[in-house]
Amino acid sequence: MNRLKTRLGKLHFESPVTVASGTFGTEYFDFFDQRILGAYVSKTITYEPKAGNPPPRLYETEAGLINSIGLQNPGIDVFIKSSLPELREKLYIPLVVSFSGSSITEFCAMLEMLEISEGIDGYEVNVSCPNVENEGIAFGTDPDTVFELTQKLSAITNKELIIKLSPNVSDIATIAIAAEAGGASSLALINTLFGMAIDIETGKSRIKKGVGGYSGTGIKPVALALTYKAARAVKIPILAMGGIYTWQDALEFFYAGASMIALGTANFINPIAAAEAHHGLDVYLAQRDLRLKDIVGKVNG
Amino acid sequence: MKSYKILPIWRIERLKGGYFVLWIEDTELAAQCRPGQFCELKAPQGIPRLFKPISVFDVIQDRVAFFIKTVGAGTNALSVMREGDLLQVIGPLGTSFPIPNNKSIVLVSGGVGYPPLAFLKKHLPSSNQVRFLHGGACADDVFPCDECFTVDGSAGIKAFVTEGFMRLIETRHVDLVLSCGPVPMLKALSAICKANGIKHFASLEAYMACGVGVCHGCAVGVGSKGDYQRVCVEGPVFDADDLNWELM
Ligand SMILES: Cc1cc2nc3c(=O)[nH]c(=O)nc-3n(C[C@H](O)[C@H](O)[C@H](O)COP(=O)(O)OP(=O)(O)OC[C@H]3O[C@@H](n4cnc5c(N)ncnc54)[C@H](O)[C@@H]3O)c2cc1C
Ligand SMILES: Cc1cc2nc3c(=O)[nH]c(=O)nc-3n(C[C@H](O)[C@H](O)[C@H](O)COP(=O)(O)O)c2cc1C
Ligand code: FES
Numbered sequence: 001m002n003r004l005k006t007r008l009g010k011l012h013f014e015s016p017v018t019v020a021s022g023t024f025g026t027e028y029f030d031f032f033d034q035r036i037l038g039a040y041v042s043k044t045i046t047y048e049p050k051a052g053n054p055p056p057r058l059y060e061t062e063a064g065l066i067n068s069i070g071l072q073n074p075g076i077d078v079f080i081k082s083s084l085p086e087l088r089e090k091l092y093i094p095l096v097v098s099f100s101g102s103s104i105t106e107f108c109a110m111l112e113m114l115e116i117s118e119g120i121d122g123y124e125v126n127v128s129c130p131n132v133e134n135e136g137i138a139f140g141t142d143p144d145t146v147f148e149l150t151q152k153l154s155a156i157t158n159k160e161l162i163i164k165l166s167p168n169v170s171d172i173a174t175i176a177i178a179a180e181a182g183g184a185s186s187l188a189l190i191n192t193l194f195g196m197a198i199d200i201e202t203g204k205s206r207i208k209k210g211v212g213g214y215s216g217t218g219i220k221p222v223a224l225a226l227t228y229k230a231a232r233a234v235k236i237p238i239l240a241m242g243g244i245y246t247w248q249d250a251l252e253f254f255y256a257g258a259s260m261i262a263l264g265t266a267n268f269i270n271p272i273a274a275a276e277a278h279h280g281l282d283v284y285l286a287q288r289d290l291r292l293k294d295i296v297g298k299v300n301g
Numbered sequence: 302m303k304s305y306k307i308l309p310i311w312r313i314e315r316l317k318g319g320y321f322v323l324w325i326e327d328t329e330l331a332a333q334c335r336p337g338q339f340c341e342l343k344a345p346q347g348i349p350r351l352f353k354p355i356s357v358f359d360v361i362q363d364r365v366a367f368f369i370k371t372v373g374a375g376t377n378a379l380s381v382m383r384e385g386d387l388l389q390v391i392g393p394l395g396t397s398f399p400i401p402n403n404k405s406i407v408l409v410s411g412g413v414g415y416p417p418l419a420f421l422k423k424h425l426p427s428s429n430q431v432r433f434l435h436g437g438a439c440a441d442d443v444f445p446c447d448e449c450f451t452v453d454g455s456a457g458i459k460a461f462v463t464e465g466f467m468r469l470i471e472t473r474h475v476d477l478v479l480s481c482g483p484v485p486m487l488k489a490l491s492a493i494c495k496a497n498g499i500k501h502f503a504s505l506e507a508y509m510a511c512g513v514g515v516c517h518g519c520a521v522g523v524g525s526k527g528d529y530q531r532v533c534v535e536g537p538v539f540d541a542d543d544l545n546w547e548l549m
């Protein structure tokens with residue numbers, strides 16, 4: 001019996017462990033068998049190619065990582081023509097494609113292009129980027145925009161539509177409800193928090209851009225609280241991430257209401273973290289004779 | 302192919318000035334490492350931290366050596382390890398230096414740029430004429446080479462290694478420069494090579510998260526269009542003419 005089976009909206013997975021967009025590549029399959037992953041989530045693509053931000057782009061803090069990659073990617077045309085066939089060739093597991101647009105029209109155009117491409121099982125919509133139509137405010141911070149965007153996207157596809165939320169909002173529940181009302185079949189949370197570090201010798205930010213995205217150990221309590229709040233606000237399933245390094249971390253998120261979890265920064269710290277998390281969860285459930293669904297959302301109190 | 306392994310430390314040799322050499326034993330890794338390539342190393346620590354990119358310094362039979370300077374938390378954790386302790390290793394990673402024949406070659410290193418060039422020197426065929434220049438801040442930073450330079454004059458010649466290189470090319474024809482060191486040094490060297498029509502390959506350092514090409518954190522500027530490449534995959538050894546030094 002596979003105790004670890006799970007579901008996100010329309011998709012069924014053999015494992016509740018997946019990987020966070022931008023932090024994983026098939027390169028890691030040199031180190032473990034990909035079949036321990038429920039799915040593969042690709043790095044976010046944008047409509048136009050993006051060169052990314054000037055270096056330095058990384059800095060490791062006492063409790064996590066700051067990055068400002070700037071969504072470096074070859075753009076949707078190259079993704080569809082070369083990256084997608086290569087990915088499908090290498091993958092035996094479902095593929096979730098992450099994408100991001102700078103306007104609602106661009107998001108829709110991208111989804112239409114992906115819809116007619118072979119080999120995609122679901123989409124993760126990254127709404128953390130600035131909205132050019134809305135004076136540069138990130139899509140994910142405005143419930144009305146999230147609703148409108150999700151509604152337009154869900155009219156285009158019947159595949160799994162995961163809306164990935166930003167933690168940099170005052171009330172995650174409002175945004176989660178807006179995405180659900182717009183037709184999202186599941187939610188992913190959280191993307192990175194704002195983070196900064198300064199070199200006191202030079203007085204300069206450690207990251208060329210100044211402020212970056214903060215991920216890893218330090219954001220786990222925030223991610224857990226937001227998962228818990230979102231899970232209580234909506235009925236659609238949640239793919240949770242933020243500082244998950246071990247199976248013990250993962251269990252906390254399942255108890256808080258996640259149906260699936262992703263490892264991000266953890267892959268850099270331990271390249272077989274996903275395999276170890278999968279194994280640890282399996283042992284934990286077997287010892288208690290439980291299935292994953294028995295514990296999802298079952299936090300006490 | 303790169304692999305991820307947990308290997309016991311075979312030997313650790315403490316050197317002056319916080320430098321040390323760490324040896325591991327692994328037949329497969331030893332057979333694969335080329336000069337210029339690096340491994341990601343990590344000591345088990347209380348708090349989870351990133352791996353540290355460290356060049357291959359030497360390979361003798363089944364053993365691989367790394368020559369490391371203690372600068373911060375990651376290298377400090379490596380420096381306090383003992384023989385027999387388990388080390389996490391991903392490698393070998395990145396591109397290697399070209400290995401030519403019948404050329405007049407100058408190797409130029411600065412600071413912890415020393416190890417990959419010391420390894421390269423052992424691999425260059427004897428048909429080449431090779432001169433190894435190395436520079437550091439002070440006597441603690443200099444190691445066996447043909448000519449050494451220090452900024453404070455406490456060992457070798459009191460000058461930047463790039464000044465030593467300028468003097469050398471006045472008296473000698475040079476076909477190729479292979480270098481590794483801090484960006485300002487490499488940038489200055491690159492300008493000299495360009496002005497004198499000398500081919501130059503430089504090995505770059507960058508802050509890394511994954512080391513295997515997935516995060517795009519280790520980007521460096523290439524070409525004139527504001528594009529970036531990954532030091533861990535397209536590098537660390539680059540044709541210096543391809544690099545955009547203004548974007549560093
Ligand atoms: C391809 C490659 C090969 C390398 N080979 C060697 C080697 O053979 N021997 C050796 O001693 N070192 C080598 N380094 C440098 C080494 O990786 C860094 O010194 C190390 O990562 C510092 O980590 P830390 O945790 O000790 O210091 P941290 O606490 O991270 O930093 C201490 C200081 O060093 C700076 N720093 C940290 N990482 C880097 C980096 N990658 N490049 C430039 N500055 C950095 C920080 O900004 C800070 O000022 C190499 C780096 C690369 C990219
Ligand atoms: C280097 C790096 C690159 C990232 N790139 C993306 C990306 O392209 N798209 C995206 O939606 N999230 C991206 N993220 C955010 C992660 O997917 C994840 O939401 C976040 O890091 C929190 O999880 P973690 O703490 O487990 O890393 C990136 C994170 C990091 C560290
Ligand atoms: S360190 Fe991640 S791509 Fe180079």
